[in-house]
Each structure stands twice: as structure tokens, then as C-alpha cells.
Amino acid sequence: FELSGPGINGSPLSISLEELKEGSWGPVSSRQAVLQCAGNRRAEMAAVKLVEGRAPWNHGSIGNALWTGVEVWRLLRKAGLQRPSEDNAAAGAPSSCDSAQHLIAEGWDFHAEGGKHFEASIPLGKALDPTGGVMLAWEMNGAPLLPDHGYPLRLVVPGFVGTRSVKWLKRLSLSASESSSAWQQKDYKILPQAYTTLSKADFASMPPIMAMPVQSAILLPEPGSVIDASQVSAVWFRGYAWCGGGLPITRVDVSADEGATWATAKVVEREGGGQGSDVAPDPNAPPQVGSRAWSWVKWQLPLQVPPTLRESGGKWRVCCKAFNINCDSQPGSLASVWNFRGLACNAWHYVDVAVLPAA
Amino acid sequence: FELSGPGINGSPLSISLEELKEGSWGPVSSRQAVLQCAGNRRAEMAAVKLVEGRAPWNHGSIGNALWTGVEVWRLLRKAGLQRPSEDNAAAGAPSSCDSAQHLIAEGWDFHAEGGKHFEASIPLGKALDPTGGVMLAWEMNGAPLLPDHGYPLRLVVPGFVGTRSVKWLKRLSLSASESSSAWQQKDYKILPQAYTTLSKADFASMPPIMAMPVQSAILLPEPGSVIDASQVSAVWFRGYAWCGGGLPITRVDVSADEGATWATAKVVEREGGGQGSDVAPDPNAPPQVGSRAWSWVKWQLPLQVPPTLRESGGKWRVCCKAFNINCDSQPGSLASVWNFRGLACNAWHYVDVAVLPAA
Numbered sequence: 001f002e003l004s005g006p007g008i009n010g011s012p013l014s015i016s017l018e019e020l021k022e023g024s025w026g027p028v029s030s031r032q033a034v035l036q037c038a039g040n041r042r043a044e045m046a047a048v049k050l051v052e053g054r055a056p057w058n059h060g061s062i063g064n065a066l067w068t069g070v071e072v073w074r075l076l077r078k079a080g081l082q083r084p085s086e087d088n089a090a091a092g093a094p095s096s097c098d099s100a101q102h103l104i105a106e107g108w109d110f111h112a113e114g115g116k117h118f119e120a121s122i123p124l125g126k127a128l129d130p131t132g133g134v135m136l137a138w139e140m141n142g143a144p145l146l147p148d149h150g151y152p153l154r155l156v157v158p159g160f161v162g163t164r165s166v167k168w169l170k171r172l173s174l175s176a177s178e179s180s181s182a183w184q185q186k187d188y189k190i191l192p193q194a195y196t197t198l199s200k201a202d203f204a205s206m207p208p209i210m211a212m213p214v215q216s217a218i219l220l221p222e223p224g225s226v227i228d229a230s231q232v233s234a235v236w237f238r239g240y241a242w243c244g245g246g247l248p249i250t251r252v253d254v255s256a257d258e259g260a261t262w263a264t265a266k267v268v269e270r271e272g273g274g275q276g277s278d279v280a281p282d283p284n285a286p287p288q289v290g291s292r293a294w295s296w297v298k299w300q301l302p303l304q305v306p307p308t309l310r311e312s313g314g315k316w317r318v319c320c321k322a323f324n325i326n327c328d329s330q331p332g333s334l335a336s337v338w339n340f341r342g343l344a345c346n347a348w349h350y351v352d353v354a355v356l357p358a359a
Numbered sequence: 360f361e362l363s364g365p366g367i368n369g370s371p372l373s374i375s376l377e378e379l380k381e382g383s384w385g386p387v388s389s390r391q392a393v394l395q396c397a398g399n400r401r402a403e404m405a406a407v408k409l410v411e412g413r414a415p416w417n418h419g420s421i422g423n424a425l426w427t428g429v430e431v432w433r434l435l436r437k438a439g440l441q442r443p444s445e446d447n448a449a450a451g452a453p454s455s456c457d458s459a460q461h462l463i464a465e466g467w468d469f470h471a472e473g474g475k476h477f478e479a480s481i482p483l484g485k486a487l488d489p490t491g492g493v494m495l496a497w498e499m500n501g502a503p504l505l506p507d508h509g510y511p512l513r514l515v516v517p518g519f520v521g522t523r524s525v526k527w528l529k530r531l532s533l534s535a536s537e538s539s540s541a542w543q544q545k546d547y548k549i550l551p552q553a554y555t556t557l558s559k560a561d562f563a564s565m566p567p568i569m570a571m572p573v574q575s576a577i578l579l580p581e582p583g584s585v586i587d588a589s590q591v592s593a594v595w596f597r598g599y600a601w602c603g604g605g606l607p608i609t610r611v612d613v614s615a616d617e618g619a620t621w622a623t624a625k626v627v628e629r630e631g632g633g634q635g636s637d638v639a640p641d642p643n644a645p646p647q648v649g650s651r652a653w654s655w656v657k658w659q660l661p662l663q664v665p666p667t668l669r670e671s672g673g674k675w676r677v678c679c680k681a682f683n684i685n686c687d688s689q690p691g692s693l694a695s696v697w698n699f700r701g702l703a704c705n706a707w708h709y710v711d712v713a714v715l716p717a718a
Contacts, residue, residue: 073445083445086432090489092650123649130449190686192610192623207609207645213687245685250566251551259695264551286566290482291451321695326604327549327703328572328687329696336618336680336691336707344686348695 001153005174007097009080017138017152026074030066031133032272033158033294034242035165037061038188038209041217041349042342048334051342052198059217059349062242064296066275067156069137072103072127081128081174094125100174103127105155105166120164121179122157122210133158133246133294136169158294159246161209161344163188184208191340198340209344212244214330216252216299216322217349229310229358234302237265239349241322242296248287251323252299256306259319259332259348265301287325305355313357319348360512364533366456368439376497376511385433389425390492391631392517392653393601394524396420397547397568400576400708401701407693410701411557418576418708421601423655425634426515428496431462431486440487440533453484459533462486464514464525479523480538481516481569492517492605492653495528517653518605520568520703522547543567550699557699568703571603573689575611575658575681576708588669588717593661596624598708600681601655607646610682611658615665618678618691618707624660646684664714672716678707 004012019025040061045051055061077083082096094101103126107118126132135156138145145151150167157164163183178184189206191198218239221227227235241249253262267283272295274280287293309316321330331337334347363371378384399420404410414420436442441455453460462485466477485491494515497504504510509526516523522542537543548565550557577598580586586594600608612621626642631654633639646652668675680689690696693706 071449073449077445086436086442086489090430090432092490123647125649130445131451190610190682193612193621194623205643205645207648207684209686210648211685213685247685251549253552253695255695259692262552262695264553284564286564288482289566289569290484321690323549324687325566326570326572326606327568327705328683329690331680331688332691332695333618336612336614336621337688346686 001169002171003079003173004171006099007081007095007174013079020070020136020138020153025078026070028068028070030068030276031135031158031294032064032066032276033133033156034062034064034296035156035162036212036215036242036244038161038163038343040215041345044334044347045338045342045345048338050196052340054342062215062240064240064272065140066142066272067135067137068139068142069135069156072134072136072155073130073132075136076128094123094128097174099176100124102175102178104173104175104179105169106171106173107166108168108170116181117170118166118183119179119181120166120184121175122160122164124174126157126160131246131292133292159211159244161188161212161244164210178208188343189341190343193338195340213344213346214243214249214322214324214328215346216241216320216330218318218320218351221351221353223351223353225353226356227305227316227353228356229305229313230356232305234304235353236300236302237318237320238298238300239320240296241299243293243322243324246292246294247324247326248291248293249297249322250287250325252297252320253322254301254303254318254320256303256316256318258317263301263303265299265320267297267299269298271295289325309355310358313355316353316355317350318353319350321348360528361530362438362532363530365458366440366454366533372438379429379495379497379512384437385429387427387429389427389635390494390517390653391423391425391635392492392515393421393423393655394515394521395571395574395601395603397520397522397702399574400704403693403706404697404701404704407697409555411699413701421574421599423599423631424499425501425631426494426496427498427501428494428515431493431495431514432489432491434495435487453482453487456533458535459483461534461537463532463534463538464528465530465532466525467527467529475540476529477525477542478538478540479525479543480534481519481523483533485516485519490605490651492651518570518603520547520571520603523569537567547702548700549702552697554699572703572705573602573608573681573683573687574705575600575679575689577677577679577710580710580712582710582712584712585715586664586675586712587715588664588672589715591664593663594712595659595661596677596679597657597659598679599655600658602652602681602683605651605653606683606685607650607652608656608681609646609684611656611679612681613660613662613677613679615662615675615677617676622660622662624658624679626656626658628657630654648684668714669717672714675712675714676709677712678709680707
């Protein structure tokens with residue numbers, strides 16, 4: 001791929017995958033990180049009110065993987081971009097180069113109409129932060145990237161909406177302004193609820209989605225599962241929870257009465273159980289304030305089948321929500337976060353299962 | 360006050376207010392920042408279910424002020440604590456000194472029983488971050504601190520729960536571990552909902568509150584106001600919105616139908632209108648991803664008196680919620696965030712006003 005822009009020595013540079021693998025641009029390392037589509041759980045929003053006609057994802061448009069590659073902050077340092085003085089950092093400068101404020105990534109894929117290559121940008125401060133987690137990755141879960149996942153090389157931007165993790169990387173460039181592509185300027189912006197069309201949207205007044213909000217979902221039992229109360233008295237509920245921006249999850253709660261009361265689930269795995277790090281984190285220890293979490297947590301909780309359902313059977317409705325370390329939690333109602341694009345849906349996640357009576 | 364601990368040259372140092380004012384420990388500067396009590400809006404939680412018997416605050420246990428003093432990161436640099444290498448920063452080190460991980464602040468105030476001085480700590484990374492905003496302040500809104508606000512000198516930790524902004528400062532010390540005081544270890548922790556007593560709480564499993572979640576409230580009209588629909592057809596709703604952790608507020612919504620539909624309010628002031636900075640930020644411009652906001656925003660929105668209330672009069676129930684730049688918003692239900700200590704209440708904020716019919 002090509003690396004260019006202000007502050008880059010010898011710009012434009014041409015950097016090969018072989019150079020990256022040999023460690024010429026920094027040591028090879030691995031990191032567990034979630035990528036979540038902005039439209040994860042869009043189908044739930046669409047059930048409230050019509051959303052723009054895009055992919056009606058359920059809660060599976062998210063994944064946690066072990067990424068192997070090179071840290072982008074190390075690569076940019078080697079390419080010439082110096083750490084800012086602390087005085088300049090205090091004033092918001094991401095590096096010693098005044099005119100570099102954004103990192104633009106271009107992919108080899110292009111739009112069928114017009115032929116423009118996919119392009120997105122992130123604030124350069126994120127890319128240059130040694131704790132920002134941004135990588136150039138060529139392996140996913142220990143194997144070369146599959147074509148669908150961006151072979152041979154992709155950007156991985158942990159904590160940010162998935163679309164910034166540009167696949168099939170063609171070019172990285174530094175710029176004073178963010179990408180001018182429609183993917184940056186229009187597609188991944190949350191419209192205020194009054195908008196039910198795109199035609200009058202004042203996109204310039206809306207910030208692009210970067211970090212994603214607190215999220216959680218119930219994976220098991222699946223919706224529509226049948227629980228035979230003559231066979232079981234309790235059911236294990238299991239799922240994931242994650243928050244963007246590197247903010248650790250502190251708690252996951254489950255409710256069987258539409259949110260009136262909540263039981264706290266047990267977190268059984270953090271940071272992919274430690275894959276990519278030296279030590280598996282203790283899931284029972286409270287997350288440290290200021291530490292970064294890029295991976296999801298897995299949680300579980302056994303719930304007793306309610307006596308009335310044991311007796312008569314019927315629909316059992318259970319929901320979950322999580323808290324991040326800033327004490328932010330998820331909104332109960334889909335209507336309160338509904339937006340015409342169907343983005344960043346993080347209302348409580350419900351699952352309905354059918355209970356057959358014990359008698 | 361006294362400054363001591365690993366990495367401090369000549370520890371313990373005695374630093375006078377005069378030295379601070381003369382600029383010996385860094386230039387004197389000013390910053391707008393909100394301080395919010397962990398118990399802001401506790402009264403609303405208490406209405407759901409009994410909370411521990413402490414101050415039943417409404418939504419006024421929060422304030423935005425212009426603080427004048429010295430940046431703590433500059434003071435600690437001058438005292439000898441060096442910036443970590445980027446390799447060490449990537450591994451989570453806040454400074455070049457391995458054994459300094461927390462900044463403990465002690466006040467001159469003490470507990471009536473036992474005589475222990477008030478003490479709290481923050482992660483040292485927050486204090487040493489040039490964009491972390493932590494100050495030692497001797498002026499509030501351009502005048503010397505009043506006794507109630509910590510005269511002569513206090514710590515100001517923007518974005519964190521108010522209790523960490525230790526008043527009547529006696530001592531700052533660096534430590535490998537956080538403060539062992541009950542104020543740090545027990546008082547400002549959110550108990551899972553199952554706890555309705557403190558006696559069995561496993562406090563070690565809960566992280567202390569530091570950054571606070573998205574918050575907003577309606578200030579006008581006040582609860583119980585009477586609107587005469589024969590005199591007015593619309594009412595201006597006004598309030599504040601703020602988020603901890605320096606995360607900018609991107610939007611404030613108001614609903615007159617319990618959250619089914621929302622209108623977006625106009626943000627009329629950001630960052631205290633620019634007090635403490637060179638330029639007043641444009642309240643209409645979208646906040647930049649990665650920038651820090653410590654001040655609240657003021658918002659307003661005119662709502663038409665609903666036709667049914669115009670005709671027949673009655674109770675008009677309006678609520679607000681805000682979004683931060685990570686797309687986190689506020690939960691609708693108080694029950695979902697209820698906790699026995701009554702902390703970090705950030706459910707939608709409701710106000711009920713009375714409408715007299717127009718006829």
C-alpha cells in the first residue's frame with residue numbers, strides 16, 4: 001500500500017506486506033478486538049418505524065477476533081511523524097506536524113456507480129495514541145485474512161464503528177481534513193428523529209459516528225426456543241456485552257419483568273480470555289478506570305422459570321442491558337434511539353421464548 | 360500543601376499558594392468545567408425504592424464554573440515526574456516512574472468520628488494527561504474560592520465525579536495503589552440492584568465511580584409551573600446537558616409523549632460560551648471526535664401546548680435526554696439504574712407542569 005501526506009519522510013512511500021511481516025515498520029503483535037457494524041440490530045429499529053432500506057441486521061453484525069499485524073502508531077513514527085510536545089498535545093495536536101489531523105484510508109473496493117474507491121478517515125490522534133489500538137492486520141484468528149475480511153491487508157480500528165476498519169487497503173494518507181467521501185460525510189451519521197428522509201438532511205451539522213455506545217445482547221436461548229418446564233426448572237441465559245471507545249464493561253443485568261427488577265449476570269470471559277496478551281484477565285476483578293478494553297465480555301446467568309409460566313406455560317420475555325465504566329447504560333426503548341438510517345441501535349435486547357407447562 | 364511520593368524530586372515538597380500564583384509551577388490558566396455530585400438526582404431514585412439515607416438531591420447538585428489555577432500535569436512534570444516512553448505508555452504506564460500509579464489527594468476536612476482526613480485518589484494517567492484537564496484551583500468564577508468551595512486551594516478533576524475534586528487541599532501524594540479511605544473504597548461505588556443493604560456488599564468487586572455518564576435536565580419551566588393556554592400557545596423548555604470523561608454532547612431531545620417521539624433542541628451555548636478559552640465555540644458546529652468537553656451545554660426548545668390540553672387543561676409531562684459523541688444516550692427508566700446508594704442517576708429527566716385551558 002501507499003503511505004503519503006505531510007510529515008511523512010519521502011512521501012509517497014510504498015510499503016509492502018513483506019516489509020510489514022519482517023517487522024521493518026514495528027514489531028508484529030496481536031490484539032483481540034470487536035468490530036461492530038453501525039447497523040447492528042437495525043432490524044429492531046425497523047420494527048418501530050420504517051428505516052432506510054438497507055441490511056436488516058439482527059444482533060449478529062458484530063464479531064470479536066484476534067488480529068495480527070503492526071501497530072499504526074509505530075508505523076507512522078517510523079515514517080517520520082513525531083510525538084507532539086506536551087504543550088502542543090495539551091492544545092489538541094496529535095503530532096509535531098500541524099497539517100496532519102486525520103488519517104484517511106482507501107480500499108481497493110469501489111462503488112459500482114462512479115467507480116470511487118471506498119474511503120474513510122479517523123482522527124489522527126486515535127491512530128497515533130499508543131493506547132489507541134489501531135493496527136494494520138493481515139491475520140484474523142491466526143490465519144491469513146479471508147477475502148471477505150479484507151485480504152491481504154486491512155486497517156483495524158478498535159472501539160470505532162466497523163466501517164472505519166477499511167478492508168483491502170490501497171492507501172493511507174494524512175490530511176488536514178477528514179475524508180470527503182460520502183461514506184464519511186453522509187452514510188454513517190445519526191439523523192435526529194424528525195428526519196424520515198435523507199433529502200433535507202443537513203449532514204454537515206452531524207458528527208460522523210466513531211466510537212460506539214454500550215451494547216449487549218442475549219445469544220442463548222435463541223428467540224422462539226421452547227423450554228419444557230417439566231424437564232428444566234431454570235434456564236441459562238448467555239450473551240455478549242461491549243462498549244466502544246475502549247471503555248470496559250463493568251456489569252451486565254438481566255430482567256424478566258420488562259426492566260422493573262434486574263439480576264446481575266456473571267462475566268465469564270474478558271478480552272477474549274487473554275488471547276493476544278500475556279495473561280488472561282480475571283473476569284471477576286473490576287476493570288481498572290483508565291484501562292482500555294477492545295474485546296467483548298461473555299456473560300451468563302441462570303434464571304428460574306417463573307411459577308406462573310411453570311404452571312400454565314406461555315411467552316417468557318427476557319431482556320439484558322450493560323454498563324460501561326463511565327456508568328453509562330443502555331436505553332430501554334428502541335423509539336428513543338430510532339433514527340432513519342437505523343444506526344447505533346443499543347436499546348435493551350429482548351428475547352422471547354416459549355414455555356411448556358410442567359404439569 | 361505537601362507533594363510527595365515516588366518520582367518527586369526532593370519529596371516531600373512543600374508548595375505554597377504564593378508559588379503557584381507566581382507561576383513557579385506552571386502558567387496560571389482558566390478552564391470552564393462542570394462538577395457533579397454522584398448523588399445528583401438521587402431524590403428521583405429514592406421515589407422508586409428506598410435508598411440509603413443521604414442527601415435527597417434533585418437535579419441541582421451540579422454546577423459549571425470557571426476555575427483558575429495551575430495544570431496538575433505541568434506541576435508534576437516540574438516536580439520530576441517524566442513523560443513515559445511511548446512503548447511504556449502503550450503498556451499503560453502513566454509516567455517514567457513504575458511505582459506511581461495513582462494521585463492521592465487529602466483535604467483539611469476530617470470525619471467527626473475517628474478524625475480521618477478526607478482522602479480520594481484518581482488514576483495518575485488522568486492527572487498527567489495534558490488533555491486531562493486536572494487543575495489546582497484557587498479561583499472560581501474570577502474570585503477567590505469561597506470557604507464552601509475549598510478555600511484556599513482545591514483539586515479540580517473535570518469529567519470525574521465531584522468527590523474526587525478534593526477541597527481544602529492538604530496533601531497530594533503519588534502511590535502504587537489507590538486511596539484506602541472509605542470514601543474511595545466504599546462510598547462512591549454503584550451496587551448491583553440486588554443489594555438493599557450495605558452490610559454484605561463486596562465492595563472490592565466494584566470499580567469506584569470516576570467518569571460520569573450522559574446527563575441532562577429540564578430547568579425551565581420548573582415542576583408545578585402553571586401555563587395559561589389563553590395567554591401562550593407555546594412554552595420554551597430550557598436546560599443543561601453534560602457528559603463525564605470529556606465526551607462532548609452531540610444532541611438533546613425533548614419528548615411530550617413519554618418518549619414515543621422526540622424533538623431535537625437547539626444547543627445555544629457550549630463550553631461556557633468560551634470563558635477560559637480564546638474563542639467561543641460555535642454551538643451549531645458538530646463537536647469534533649476526539650476533542651474534550653468539560654463544560655455543560657445549554658439548550659432550549661419551544662413546544663406547542665398540545666391541542667387536548669389547550670382545550671381541557673391538565674398535566675403536561677415533558678422529558679429530555681441527551682446523546683454524547685459515542686452515541687450513548689440516557690436510559691428511560693429510573694428502575695433500570697436504581698442502586699441502593701442512589702448514585703449516578705441519569706434516567707430521562709421529567710417535568711410536570713399544569714395547563715389551564717384556553718377557553
